[in-house]
Amino acid sequence: MSAPSESETGNGRSNGSATKIQEKNRARILEAAFSEFAQFGYRGARIEQIAAAAGMSKSNLLYYFGSKKDIYKAVLADLLDIWLAPLRTLDPQGDPREELSAYINQKIELSARYPEASKLFANEVMQGAPMIGDVLEGSLKALVDEKTQVIRTWAAKGRIRPVDPHHLIFMIWATTQHYADFATQIRALTGTGIEEADFRKSAEETVASIILEGVMAKGG
């Protein structure tokens, strides 16, 4: 995970001017925490393992983030930045086929590059989104409201079939994230995974093709 997060440190000395070593350590912690929380969820995650993965002592980790919850919050903040970016790029002025196709591909790339982020997000939501519930109901809803309107407009202009935009978005989310969240199952069934270029390419093609064909106006 690379996106820096500027949340509080837990020790009272965060005065905005973080040292290089601080930045480095915080980044290493967040990266390690991502994997751990993604795999085991909040309760199941172990601070000690995060510290080990970050190459430091548990005490030192807690010197940077005062508590398990603090780490989790910081990780989620980073996550949302990454996770919601692609949807923002959906352009009302663009060609529906190209826009949707690009969006699908971006999401699959994201799943390939940040599989832990995907799992972490899934985990948090599956537990009822105790930490990011307000984000879902707030800024995410606003964003989705906006984009469903874009889709409705496309349909009104006859550029796509009139499908329920929410379900379309859910379908894209579900399908693309599936490659990260269910990677174990996919590997068991196909012997490969989204992190391998060939498979990613076939996934992108198939998914885009089905959804686009399914959504395009027959006459289009």
Next chain:
Amino acid sequence: MSAPSESETGNGRSNGSATKIQEKNRARILEAAFSEFAQFGYRGARIEQIAAAAGMSKSNLLYYFGSKKDIYKAVLADLLDIWLAPLRTLDPQGDPREELSAYINQKIELSARYPEASKLFANEVMQGAPMIGDVLEGSLKALVDEKTQVIRTWAAKGRIRPVDPHHLIFMIWATTQHYADFATQIRALTGTGIEEADFRKSAEETVASIILEGVMAKGG
């Protein structure tokens, strides 16, 4: 969850002739365990909470299932029975449009009726399927291999477009299960959920329509 499971109890008292009260308690435990494991995953689940939800003491629960892992195994066994059933019904002789449509609907119904089962499955797989990895690689793979062949045959006959059958199956799984696994997010964005009939109907229609349109041969 009601399907009884005949896995081992852990204590030596299961002599085959289970009392009615025994059966009832085992069922209540499994039902409670389903929710708990589904929401929190294996590590995060708490025996005490399962016992409380099942209306009995922690000690008594452990009288029925000797350990946390035993409960988890029993729950997973039940889960797989339920979870894999619909795919088995996919009939090579049937009409692709009807078969796929029926399969999608069954999966959505399943998500609506057993949302915890869906989450539990997701959780287990996301953690690397430590418990059911062999099932995935064994009987599930066999089943999927068989059904991908069915789809390929349909394509070979020109009854559907030649899409990669694995990706098609993943898309159906992902999309339908999404309504259970991400219910919190869906409710935050739409104000409703798959357990409500209207929403379920619109989900089924939209999903089936997009996938079927996306998969059907243009000339078909």
Next chain:
Amino acid sequence: MSAPSESETGNGRSNGSATKIQEKNRARILEAAFSEFAQFGYRGARIEQIAAAAGMSKSNLLYYFGSKKDIYKAVLADLLDIWLAPLRTLDPQGDPREELSAYINQKIELSARYPEASKLFANEVMQGAPMIGDVLEGSLKALVDEKTQVIRTWAAKGRIRPVDPHHLIFMIWATTQHYADFATQIRALTGTGIEEADFRKSAEETVASIILEGVMAKGG
């Protein structure tokens, strides 16, 4: 400390009908906790030491009282029962000299019998009464308001000199509790302590004599 306390157990099974073993263990814990909290205050007290003094494992102690704070609360509840009893007996109808004399003696006896209770109370109040602040402002204030009125009535009738009743009460409290709270200093200076009968007798006589002479009307 012997007074039983009926506060909650911390484990959720407290159904009112406590077993003998439960009662016994709870009593032993409270007794041990009294000493520990009295000597070291809340922060300084160590659960492990309480458990050791009570002759059980830390885990078992926490089976009875869910947290350090719970123990502390239970101990304080017991304490207040014991501590405030004597003042209640101050009888408006009685002879001031006898009433005050009896009250002083009771308080000195209390300090002799429950020196830890005295220290514990002192400790809590010295820290700002974070736990019993409301009791002080509530029931204790009500009780003291009542008794200051008694003293004022005595003065109005000319049975004692018109002294400020609050200060009189504080003087009695301070002086009598001093024998428990400052026992170490007293022993360093006199070689003995309030728990020894001779010393206790001389303390009672001297204190009572000075206060009574100091308070009685000259003509009386």
Next chain:
Amino acid sequence: MSAPSESETGNGRSNGSATKIQEKNRARILEAAFSEFAQFGYRGARIEQIAAAAGMSKSNLLYYFGSKKDIYKAVLADLLDIWLAPLRTLDPQGDPREELSAYINQKIELSARYPEASKLFANEVMQGAPMIGDVLEGSLKALVDEKTQVIRTWAAKGRIRPVDPHHLIFMIWATTQHYADFATQIRALTGTGIEEADFRKSAEETVASIILEGVMAKGG
């Protein structure tokens, strides 16, 4: 607390010629430590909080005082200087009534000005005087022995009633220190405290009046 203390620093840098800034910092630390130790006792006190109250980093505080115990020792040394001064002024040649009255007033003033000192002393003694036990048994005992003799002489001359001098001293200590140590309780019961002039005046008058009346020979 302002009295400077010349106890050892713990680090080897104290070469006798302390900078102004050094002196100032040491004073600020001691002042902050006084409050902290007074409120929470030795174990309960937190170095970090002392540092914060003194407006410096924890590390810097430990640069001045090598360890928690060192700070505590320095604070106690200061304390004893302040705390035992008034008793030394008790003049055998003076008039008992005036001498005792002056002593009582001095002690009450002390409680008003240095409430933390009073609490700190109480705390240390209540824990068994682990740090100042030798002082109590040494110089304090010598001082008290001397002053009890003064009181006995007064009694022998018929200038006061023959009361046990130890108990008289304890009574004065207890009563006057009570206004500092139990300030929270006093405020809960009266709405005011010894730091307010009116209340202090009434305390001084009442306490002095009761003790003097109680101690003076009837004929005197």
Next chain:
DNA sequence: AATGAATGAGTCTTCATTCAT
């Protein structure tokens, strides 16, 4: 069949102290 009692291995967190700069 059921439960209260007890435990030990974790798990998070605090805190005095040391180190390097």
Next chain:
DNA sequence: AATGAATGAAGACTCATTCAT
């Protein structure tokens, strides 16, 4: 003279599991 970084020991609390009844 001062501070940020780091640590290890200790402390509170959790939790699956065992024991006795």
